[in-house]
Each structure stands twice: as C-alpha cells, then as structure tokens.
Amino acid sequence: MSRRPVAVAASVLTVLALGATSACSGNSSASTGGSGSTPTVKLMAGGLDKQIYLPYQLAQQLGFYKKYGVNVQLSTEQDGGVGAEEAMASGQVDMAGAWYNHTIEFQAKGKAVEDVVQLSGAPGEREMCTAKSGVHSAADFKGKTLGVTDLGSGTDTLTQFLAAKKGIKTSQFHRIGVGAGSTAIAALQNGKVDCVMTTQPTVAAIQKKGVGTSAIDLATTSGATAAMGGAYPAASVLARTDWVNSHKATVQKVVDALVATMHWISTHSADDIANKLPQSFVQNQLVTKADYISALNEDKGQFLPDGLMPAGGPKTSLATEKLVGNVKGSVDLSKTFTNDFAVQANKTEGFKTTTAPAGPNG
Numbered sequence: 001m002s003r004r005p006v007a008v009a010a011s012v013l014t015v016l017a018l019g020a021t022s023a024c025s026g027n028s029s030a031s032t033g034g035s036g037s038t039p040t041v042k043l044m045a046g047g048l049d050k051q052i053y054l055p056y057q058l059a060q061q062l063g064f065y066k067k068y069g070v071n072v073q074l075s076t077e078q079d080g081g082v083g084a085e086e087a088m089a090s091g092q093v094d095m096a097g098a099w100y101n102h103t104i105e106f107q108a109k110g111k112a113v114e115d116v117v118q119l120s121g122a123p124g125e126r127e128m129c130t131a132k133s134g135v136h137s138a139a140d141f142k143g144k145t146l147g148v149t150d151l152g153s154g155t156d157t158l159t160q161f162l163a164a165k166k167g168i169k170t171s172q173f174h175r176i177g178v179g180a181g182s183t184a185i186a187a188l189q190n191g192k193v194d195c196v197m198t199t200q201p202t203v204a205a206i207q208k209k210g211v212g213t214s215a216i217d218l219a220t221t222s223g224a225t226a227a228m229g230g231a232y233p234a235a236s237v238l239a240r241t242d243w244v245n246s247h248k249a250t251v252q253k254v255v256d257a258l259v260a261t262m263h264w265i266s267t268h269s270a271d272d273i274a275n276k277l278p279q280s281f282v283q284n285q286l287v288t289k290a291d292y293i294s295a296l297n298e299d300k301g302q303f304l305p306d307g308l309m310p311a312g313g314p315k316t317s318l319a320t321e322k323l324v325g326n327v328k329g330s331v332d333l334s335k336t337f338t339n340d341f342a343v344q345a346n347k348t349e350g351f352k353t354t355t356a357p358a359g360p361n362g
Contacts, residue, residue: 039250040071043237044084045097048076049281051200051296052124052235054273055303056097059261061276068260070253088238089113094247095254099123099154100233100309101317103336108327112241115337117255117345118309119262121231121355122224122302123158124199127216128206133194135215138162138227141173147187147196150177154234155197160324162216162227181286188212201287204295208287220301221310230316233309233337234302241335252341259307259345266305270296307342308355314362334360 045053056074059065065072075093077084088096089111096102106113129135135144141163148156156177160170178187180198187193188211195215198206203219206212217223224232237258244251265273270293274282282292304310314333321327339357346353 038069038071039247039253040073041095041250041254042073042075042093043095043097043254044075044077044087044093046077046084046099048074048097049278050124051292051299052120052302053097054277054281055119055235055258055261055265057278057281058265058273058276059257061278062261062264064257064260064264065254068253068256070250070257072254072257085113085238089240091240094239094243096238097235098238100236100238100313100337101154101157101321103238104314104318104321104331104333105326107331107336108321108329112335113238114241114244114335115233115236115238115309116244116251117237117258117307117342118233118235118304118313118337119237119258119307120235120302121221121233121304121310121313123154123218123232123234124299124302125155125158125197125218126199126203126214127159127162127195127197127218128188128203128212129195129215130188130191130212135195137166137216138168139166140215141166141168143173144194145174145176145192147178147184147193147198148175149180149197151175153177157320157324157326158218159197161320164323165228185209185211200295200299201292203299204291205286208291219299221304222301224302228316228320230312231310232316232320233313236337244338252344255307255341256345256348259342259351260349262303262305262307263349263351265300265303270294270300304355306346306351306353306355308339308346308353309337309342309358311356311358312362314358318362333362 045056047053048057084096085098085102087093100115103113103115146159148159178184180202184196184198185206216227218227221231274293283289318331
C-alpha cells in the first residue's frame, strides 16, 4: 500500500506490541522445525488496526491460520519506521501485508516480488477536504496544499495520479506529509492543509468532528473504478518470488486462511466483523465502536470475496505508476502476481468465485 496509509496512535501501537502480534526481528524464518510440524511465517502489515488491513488480524481472531496449519506471527509497521514491503524485501519478515503496486516498483528496481493473494480492489482511501477548500474533485487541486501520509508513500502516488488525470501538474499544487490519525486531523483543523488522503477509521473521525468531508471516494471498488478508470488492487500479501518458490506449501496455507477470511467477511455484517476484532482496533481515541461499524458499512465494498486479482487491476496500477513517473521502463505484469494459490484455496473449500480474474497481462 501506501507505505503508511494512516498512522496509528501510540496507545494502539502499544496494545499491538504487547498483544498477540509478534514483532519481526533479524532474519526471516518460515521455519518448519521437525518433520510434520507447523510452519511459522512472519507477516508485517502496514497498520494492523486499519480497516483496509483488517483481514490479517481477523484471520487470527477467527482461528483460520491455525485451522489451515500455519503459525502466522503478525506485526505492524511503526510510523516513521521501515515499511512492511521493505521489511519483506530485505528478509526481516517473510510476507508483507501491503499494496500490490509495490510489486511493480520492485520489478522496476530489479527485485522479484509477487502478490500471492489479493484482498481488496480499491485503496480504501478518501480525499477528505475542508469546506473552505473548494475541492470537489482532483480538478480543483490547483493551488491547494494536500496532505499525504508521507512523501513517496502510496497516498502520495495516488494524489499525483488523480491530479494528472485531470491535467493538473505536480508543480501546480503542494504536497506535504502529515502522517495520519490525530496528526492528519490536526492538519485539517489548523488549516495546514486543504485536504488529506486517509482511510478508516480516521475518515469517520474527521466526519464526526466536522472538519472535513469526502471529496473523492477511493474507498470502494466502484469508487476507485470511477475515479481511476478501473479496479485498483490494494491490500494484498506480498513475498519475494524466490521465497514463494521454496515455500509453496506454506504459502498455500496462508492463502487458504485468508481466502476463508475474505469469504467470511463477505457473508457477515460489519457488526460481526467488529465484534471479532481486538477492542483497541474498534474503539479508541479516534472512534467509538458505533463509528467504526458505520465506517465499515460504508467502505466494506473494497474487500474482494475470493482473494483473486481482479481483471484490469494490474493494468490500472501500472498506469498509475507510469503516469506519476515511478516506473519508466517495461514491466512484465505476469511476474507481479499469481492467482494460483487463491484458485486452489477456493477450490479446496468449494467457494464460488465471483471476481473476474486477471490474466497474465493484467
């Protein structure tokens, strides 16, 4: 994803650090121990308590990792620290809960990283703008100061892309990093920015405080398609291709658990989901539980029900990267994702798939 779509409050991070999640360290493991033992996988997400990334923790809460025979040690990236995708690429963890577009950026840098299961077809972001900003679409970005999580992040890329789609050059507006959560809200309140791109539950907090409204919806698959010209695959599980090739049975177990989780999400209400998540995720200094559930009802459409990369998604992501200048050369999209594991997971459980899958060319 965006490296840090929404910064987490310190108290929430403390809970995560002391809770069931396990911080990554030193070397990547995916250890299997003795013959027939349960493999262990380290997975770092770009913010476990963010709604866009809730499937990773939900799978743990539902007992699905254990059910499918894998011990997944979850950790969350810290604001200002190494991003989940970078931790994965450097071998600090085995897998990253991050946005698909990073696989394209890695390939452009000569690194082989692939997406093994796709959890969402939209970024889950909204452009939240103050009433006096006069921003109703990206066509109004000229002369404005726009907040992103941090410069170079996924929210920064999306902001530039939306502007470029409307013919607005990056030199015609100003971008600054404002973090997210309470710092993003403060930036809007204090007039430091006209708009900020952020996700739930920060969106709900901004709306409740009356400091901003949603000008651009990238939070649902339909909204992303309207704004970007196609589904934009965001939350996923990324891993180095060499690691995937040498741990295929383990990867399949992780994907089995997450596909089962996506099916569970699609067949349960926002209330059901919130009730399964840790209390600190759904009720904290930003939002009440009622706010969290309302926000999830609003943006639940970002989640894909079967873990498949949607047709056209990779092409949309590549077009985004090229338009903002992150990628200049050719990219082999067939090497950036695979639907093989998700297809097998759905087949094993007898789930009916509804997502039109992307072919090798995206």
